Amino acid sequence: MSKVMSILEKYNLVEKVNKEKSECTNSDLKNNIKYDEVVNNEDNIVNVEANDYKEEVKIIEPVIEKKSSTIDNNKYEEKMTIDEIYSLHGLENSNINTVFMLQNLINALPQNLPKDIVKQSVINIIDASKMDLNRLLSDGEQRLELLGKVMDGYYKQTSDSIAKYKEEIAKLSSLINDCQEQIKINESMLEEQIHEIKYESQKIGEIINFFSK
Secondary structure: HHHHHHHHHHOOEEEEEEOOOOOHHHHHHHHHHOOOOOOOOOOOEEEEEOEEEEEEEOOOOOOOOOOHHHHHHHHOOOOOOOHOOOOOOOOOOOOOOOOOHHHHHHOOOOOOHHHHHHHHHHHHHHHHHHOOHHHHHHHHHHHHHHHHHHHHHHHHHHHHHHHHHHHHHHHHHHHHHHHHHHHHHHHHHHHHHHHHHHHHHHHHHHHHHHOOO
């Protein structure tokens, strides 16, 4: 058992969690060892029991680092050229050893030839050049998938941004409407107040003038 544990620990496949008794000889283990049923529970705990020896080990699951692509970090805030999109994903924008090479070969043949003849001619050229047609087609499929993801990313992020701006405009429009309403209320109040004060002032003035003569 110790040998098995040593091998597991050597390759960092297990981690000791709890050990009730640390001193246990190899002979004791050989004579007294008793294996419980191995249970693979949610915590990936395996129990190994031997009379006076009980050790609980926890299988350590490997941590896989997820690499976020550069395009995801770009946030789609600015317009990119096709060359920039390919470059950010490590794809070469070249006419050699890419799907674009097939288009160049098609264009190099007479345009009045039937499609089947053009297709077979290109395949023959590829075979004669010891190139892999499937690899070139796979390159094209990879580019299509990438362009689709980028387009979806631009659409989603830009749409979300536009929606936020529209929401902000709606709030500002509501604020503007409230302000305009308050302006009208204040203008009306000011007009009425001035009218009343002028009326009262005129009345008082007439009284004063009556006794001033």
